[in-house]
Amino acid sequence: MGISVKDVEYLAHLARIQLTPQECEQFAAQLDEILVHVQKLKSARTEGVPPTSHVLGLSNVFREDRPQPSLSTDQALANAPEREGPFFKVPRIIDPTT
């Protein structure tokens, strides 16, 4: 299969995780081994087989669109690492210099 350290770095970027160089190297080797095992699936005969996403075949469950009791603002914010007034506070998103 051949997963390189560079591939892992790119995947870590997509997944928004900072990895150490040691972790990248270790994961590249381990993912490679796992993906070799997964190659086995290529021998399964899947032509014309439909995919399964829900095992009992449920789809499109609807309900009436009625207002229901929900968490108060304070309850929803109770676990926030940082808040300001009725908002979650995060570091600056838009760089004012660009």
Add this chain to the structure above:
Amino acid sequence: MTAQEIQALYRARKAVPSEVAEELIRRIEKLDPQIHAFAWFDPDSVRRQAGALQKEVTPRGPLWGVPVLVKDNICVEGVPTTCASRILAGFRPPYDATVVGKLKQAGAVLLGMSNMDEFAFGSSCEHSCYGPTRNPWDMARVPGGSSGGSAAAVASAMAPLALGSDTGGSIRQPAAFCGTVGLKPTYGRVSRYGLIAFASSLDQIGPISRTVSDCALLLQTIAGFDPRDSTSGNLPVPDYGKELEKGVQGLRAGVPEEFFIGGLDPEVKQAIEAAIEQYRQLGVTVSKVSMPHTEYAVPTYYIIATAEASSNLARFDGVQYGHRSSNGQTLLEMYTRTREQGFGPEAKRRIILGTFVLSSGYYDAYYGNALKVRTLIKQDFDRAFERVDFLITPTAPTPAFRLGEKIEDPLTMYLSDIFTISVNLSGVPALSMPCGLTKSRLPVGMQLIAKPFAEDLLLRAAYAYEQVAGWHRQKPNL
């Protein structure tokens, strides 16, 4: 004590909830420093709940005064619920999971939160930010995972009942390693509202107990349709206790030959074969069945489960709850550092693998193909259940392994779930129960599998065997 024994004491007015609570608190304080089955335990909270129940004039609810341990990924309002992960450090849910609400309604005492592999990623309970749980039968061995804390607590009589969750075997494999009963209900039988999601097309909550009748009791309490979980099945819940004693005379059992492969421990094989023979003597017709796609279960699972996990775990970004890194200047840095610091190595590995199988250029070859193979695996079960009422297999290929034995080798760890995974991929219910002890006194688990929503039949088959085999009476030396 089992839940039913506790209830018998209450009925006979030989004990009140506070006395049972005190006895368990003493036992937990004595044993848990060694076993480490609890992620969170507050004796005063247990005392308060038990005391409040006693003030009720008429005891209400089918679990009145019965202590129940909750896995650390099932939300309990106001109680730290962390998935054994640093990224959820300090998180106290603002609401109860539906199953927790049902337990409270039934009069249960919430005993605490049980240790687990971080986000249920693991088969050994070693991937926990709180450190590993140990197997009560042999402290040098793992209790299995990911619901290892729940199974170890029940096996060591620190809790009569516990909730676990099962995505690829996380209830059944620890139940097998610890010599308890563990049931993964049909996908949709039990609401997952308030279960912190790992792989949404596979996750189910289920009971862990010492006896089959206790398992039926806890399932009865938590089962049923929930409008807040749109994947739950809108079907009536049978009276599970009533079905138990119907016996198994005339039932048809199947033994899938693909489950008796190389790598199956000889003592496990022997115990399962002896159990099959006992079923024959109970009047069950046993025949061989073939499930030709079994070999694809592990690779299919590790594509689908990691894909779903990488997506589900995107929500842990340091914004709304849990840990946030303080050394990120920009939003992106805050995300990447928070997730670096918050997730353990197995969580990171699975997020990276899941991101890979979903990434552009690989999606069809991996994820798309796995969904099709999943159909083939499910069809194996459909075909088998045209001929038989239930299947008998080993739960795990070996008894409990040693701490540290597989932690450096993820693939070997994944392969220890080889017999439990196809059940989740197919959505069918399955139960693990003790069926023997090895020469070195380690429990062996037998897995019974039935068609969707046939938990009543599963429990009935399990009960019939338990009554003649009596393995539930064996206890670890503590």
